[in-house]
Amino acid sequence: MTRIILLAAALSLLLGCGPSPQDKAQLARRTVQSWTATVEKTTEAVQRGAAPRVYGRQIVAAAVESRKNEAGTPEWGRLPAQERAALDRAIQRLASLLGMPDPGRS
Amino acid sequence: MSKLLKIALGIFTSIGGFLEVGAIATAAEAGASFRFQLIWAVVLGTICVIFLVEMSGRLAALSHHTIKDAMRERFGPRVFMLTLISDVLVNVLVLAAEIGGMSLALQLVTGIGFRWWALPTGLLTWLLLWKGSFGLIENGVSLLGMVALAFLVAAWKLHPDGHDVVAGLALTLPAERPVHYWFTAVSILGAVISPYLFYFYSSGAIEDHWGVDEIGVNRAVATVGMSFGCVLCIAVMIVAALVLQPAGIQPDRFEQLGLLLTGPLGRWGFYLFAATLLVSCLGAALELSLATAYSFAQGLGWNWGESVHPRDAARFSLTYTIMIAAATLLIVLGLDPLKLTLFSMALTSLTLPVVTFPFLVLMNDRDYCGELGNHWIGNAAVIVISLLASLIALVAIPLQLMGG
Amino acid sequence: MIDLGRQVLDQQLVDRNGLNMGKVDGIALELREGKPARVAAVLTGGHLLSRRLHPRIERWVRKLTRRLAPSRVEPVRIPWPQVKKIGVDVKVDFAAADAMPWEHWVRDRVVRRIPGA
Secondary structure, three states, X not given: OHHHHHHHHHHHHHHHOOOOHHHHXXXXXXXXXXXXXXXXXXXXXXXXXXOOHHHHHHHHHHHHHHHHHHHOOOHHHHOOHHHHHHHHHHHHHHHHHOOOOOOOOO | OOHHHHHHHHHHHHHHHHOOHHHHHHHHHHHHHHOOOOHHHHHHXXXXXXXXXXXXXXXXHHHOOOHHHHHHHHHHHHHHHHHHHHHHHHHHHHHHHHHHHHHHHHHHHHOOOHHHHHHHHHHHHHHHHHOOOHHHHHHHHHHHXXXXXXXXXXXXXXXOOHHHHHHOOOOOOOXXXXXXXXXXXXXXXXXXXXXXXXXXXXXXXXXXXXXXXHHHHHHHHHHHHHHHHHHHHHHHHHHHHHHOOOOOOOOOOHHHHHHOOHHHHHHHHHHHHHHHHHHHHHHHHHHHHHHHHHHHHHHHXXXXXXXXXXXXXXXXXXXXXXXXXXXXXXXXXOOOHHHHHXXXXXXXXXXXXXXXXXXXXXXXXXXXXXXXXXXXXXXXXXXXXXXHHHHHHHHHHHHHHOOX | OOOHHHHHOOOEEEOOOOOEEEEOOEEEEEEEOOEEEEEEEEEEOOOHHHHHHOHHHHHHHHHHHHHXXXXXXXXXXXXXXXXXXXOOOEEEOOXXXXXXXXXXXXXXXXXXXXXXX
8 A cells, every 4th residue: 555655655756747838838849940950051051061951851852841840739829920920941951952842831 | 809909999989889879869868959058968967977988898808798687687577678678668669760860961962862771771780780890980980980089070170169168067937838858958967878888898898808817908998088088078069059959940850950060061961970970880789789689698698790791690690680670660660860859868768777786787797896896975976966867867758758 | 726616606617728618607516514615616607607697587588588598598517626726717618609598699699691701
């Protein structure tokens, strides 16, 4: 009996330490900003020849997939619209630079 | 071979072996998220691993036993089996991470997805072992691993603030994201203090028939080699801190790490990063597979050896074959290499006491080390660091998994 | 004076050609009427190791061995007079080839089938 109580106490403590809604929202923002920066930095690198186009294409694919994963979360809708738009713009810019088909919007 | 040449070769192989997917990914993650704040973790891990590597060489030289061999003898089959199971579970995950690293290096350069590269890279690793003459391969691969010096060049070119770097040596608490901070810290510790490294080292010492005369060489190789590796690891963190962090890039996919060297080193940097990843992961994969097979062989009394023919050591060869196959399968199935790497490193930290405590008993046992057993400093350092790593991992891993 | 537990049990066995042939998994004592017990043989292989781990593991290993290779269930017995030297390892006057049925089994059934072996 005592074992169960201890386990329950430990679990609730651990669960209580989980991410709050504000933490989750902040994490989502950070992820979107991180990917926007990644795509922009890659665009700049491809333009000056520091990164090969094949790498640029991988970043587009990875960014699109990340966007898709984030869009599935509840935090996505609450993100500031201009940040989501910035990500879209960055991806489209890189995609068109590489001659890739339009990866769509979020 | 002259003593100086032996030392030089030992140092080069140590440097080459230090940096692999775990060290690269964890250092990059730390640099991008926390700038120089986690340098202390690399240094702490290096201190611990220097002690452990030196001990494993000394044990081999004095007792003519490898660690696993001595563990079975001294503690019996039950304790041995416990450490073996823990080894196998952790090693298969780390091996999968290394194969993932190689696969990603090839994806970066060719654009073909990493899952397609898992089978060829796994096969290459296996073939290099199956065909024997590993000694030659090991030296060759480790020397190629010097391509990792590109990180040193890049770090220097980025002109980090010396004060900030030195400040990172002290343990400071993070301003935000404490769970991620401590999870990254234990991942770094697990990446630096890799048990397979010193198991492999002790097996090599036995194969080279080390005796009391080699103790000095052993100490030099362990200290200098690991310290160089530590500097390289810190260089990766510095590059990530100055390239990724200012842009706000938090790597959650391996592809993002491709940007690390393109800033300071341009197009060359991109290919050097891929080359570093490929070569260092190959070296680590070979060592991991052998170390696991050695653990089985030395505890169960089989024939073993670097250059032994599969026909003459069938069970030994079968063991590493199964390990490589299982690890390759995990990547083919699509396990995320970056998450796998960070997690397997944290798991290594968690299980450190299981590995180090029996080892320390051996190092203080007169029957094995005679008068040249451990100094209290070595014992204390390893015990404290192992316990710390394990306890932090115990708390940080579940919290990180829950999305902290 | 030999400490059987420390110096013999779980030590590496080395055959007359210097090849590894397993670990000493057990020691057979001969009980004699009115006289002190005597070491009869060292034992290796079979189900001895699994028995020392846990009886359930031993049962499982026995079952598996019987299905795969019914002739390999019993441990190999090396009579004490054939134990030549006890030091870093235990050197015996025996041929490894006669003491490693599982090694041969793996070699013939698995390793031989893989190209390049």
